[in-house]
Amino acid sequence: EVQLVESGGGLVQPGGSLRLSCAASGFTFTTYHMTWVRQAPGKGLEWVSVISGGGTITYYADSVKGRFTISRDNSKNTLYLQMNSLRAEDTAVYYCAAYPTRGHFDYWGQGTLVPVSS
Amino acid sequence: QSALTQPASVSGSPGQSITISCTGTSSDVGGYNYVSWYQQHPGKGPKLMIYDVSNRPSGVSNRFSGSKSGNTASLTISGLQAEDEADYYCSSYTSSSTYVFGTGTKVTVL
Numbered sequence: 001e002v003q004l005v006e007s008g009g010g011l012v013q014p015g016g017s018l019r020l021s022c023a024a025s026g027f028t029f030t031t032y033h034m035t036w037v038r039q040a041p042g043k044g045l046e047w048v049s050v051i052s053g054g055g056t057i058t059y060y061a062d063s064v065k066g067r068f069t070i071s072r073d074n075s076k077n078t079l080y081l082q083m084n085s086l087r088a089e090d091t092a093v094y095y096c097a098a099y100p101t102r103g104h105f106d107y108w109g110q111g112t113l114v115p116v117s118s
Numbered sequence: 119q120s121a122l123t124q125p126a127s128v129s130g131s132p133g134q135s136i137t138i139s140c141t142g143t144s145s146d147v148g149g150y151n152y153v154s155w156y157q158q159h160p161g162k163g164p165k166l167m168i169y170d171v172s173n174r175p176s177g178v179s180n181r182f183s184g185s186k187s188g189n190t191a192s193l194t195i196s197g198l199q200a201e202d203e204a205d206y207y208c209s210s211y212t213s214s215s216t217y218v219f220g221t222g223t224k225v226t227v228l
Binding site for chain 2: 044046109
């Protein structure tokens with residue numbers, strides 16, 4: 001059974017940093033691209049970032065470019081999102097998702113909440 | 119990248135069919151057959167319902183179907199059931215090698 005479990009969320013002050021993790025199991029991690037998607041309270045889904053299976057190719061939404069860094073450790077089957085210079089508008093539930101081929105996200109975690117507030 | 123445009127809400131009675139539209143541009147929906155649809159129940163993570171415009175993942179009911187014409191994609195739910203009440207989001211791959219989601223549609227079963 002495929003499982004994606006996010007962790008690392010929690011209250012952070014504006015300007016602060018946080019690193020999210022996503023532990024994957026039940027599939028061959030290195031053959032899946034991984035992505036982060038967020039959802040502000042009461043709002044819709046917003047795509048954040050993607051990383052290739054080998055970790056060499058990454059893309060970011062304009063809203064987080066230069067502040068967030070996506071990475072993965074294939075030896076630990078874990079995806080990361082390093083978030084710096086956090087703003088109130090980054091407040092959201094952050095989901096990780098996995099997909100083997102371009103175009104759609106097959107498997108999703110349950111999300112981790114990141115409130116950014118003083 | 120602007121969000122794809124969806125109606126805020128759609129409703130129908132049990133057994134009826136409803137259709138949700140998703141309008142983008144030639145740089146996303148119109149340019150690729152990489153449109154997908156996700157169902158999200160309150161407090162839950164999204165679930166893939168349709169991929170590559172019209173394909174259903176294993177386990178998804180055949181009451182769900184997808185199509186595309188130009189820059190607009192559509193999700194149709196036939197034989198509407200109470201369990202279909204949820205939020206639905208479309209998504210598309212883009213010319214920048216990124217992804218964009220729709221604004222979301224709340225489906226209400228009357």
